[in-house]
Amino acid sequence: MAYEIYERNATENQVIFAGISGMGRIFAELLANKLKEISPLEVESVEVLVDKMAIVQGNVTLSENIDMENKCLILVDDVLNTGKTLAFALKPFLEIPIKKMELAVLVNRSHKLFPVSPDYTGLELSTTLNEHISVNLSTDNYSVHLH
Template sequence: MSEVLNHEQIKKKITRMAYEIYERNLNSKAVVLAGISGMGMTLADLLAKELQAISPLKVEEVEVILDKSNLAEAEVKLSKNIDLQGKTLLIVDDVLNTGKTLAYAMKPFLDIELYKMEVAVLVNRSHGLFPIRPDYTGYELSTTFNEHIRVDFSTENNYSVHLH
């Protein structure tokens, strides 16, 4: 197992992503960060804090709850009701592998009149089996299907990304 990103590198990537989100959403009424359960929600929290520190944008958060092991049959729910009318929705996950999880995470938002929908990921593995491309990427990493990326946000001052 080898470290791909250390704590300082991850913090810098999150800051850069937040500035990009701010720059591209100056005219948005609000930005709603929809974090996918687990590390996606943790990344959404970190991005929200950074966005609030650097911009006057109204930032809201919601968790997208889904069963990653049974995407086709499981219900996709939101942690709370949230008004998304005319707002920018940013679906957030830690790693983009094939795009399948992100495609299913969009389900609850398809019938809502959004200003726009975007995708943010910390690591993009570029295995596009589904037509999902991130608008904001912390790190591009070409890997084989046999390799795995593990993002660890469990210790507040020791975030890491490992390849194994």
């Protein structure tokens, strides 16, 4: 995925990865590190702090203030289910004049309830609403499980 991100953003000076709390943040760091390894682009990352259990009532903030004005931003999460989390995660970026925003997900379940479509997808899975996907990127043995 990092190679595809580089191909589409080769003319940019800087790419900022914004990883959603939890595995999204870890996945964003992995993508950022790989992009630094394969390209001359300046790469930064920030965490989007979202309470996934109270997404509507909770505040959505960023872990730190970095200059995003006129820059390419890639919002990253581990699993795209209905699009609700990603739609709410856009909140901190709505008042920033970002040059371009793209979306990267490790797994796309395609249960769209919100108009959110990823630009970069690691794996597309057709699942039922009763099934659950868990992602573990916290150890060296990365895994994705369907329950």
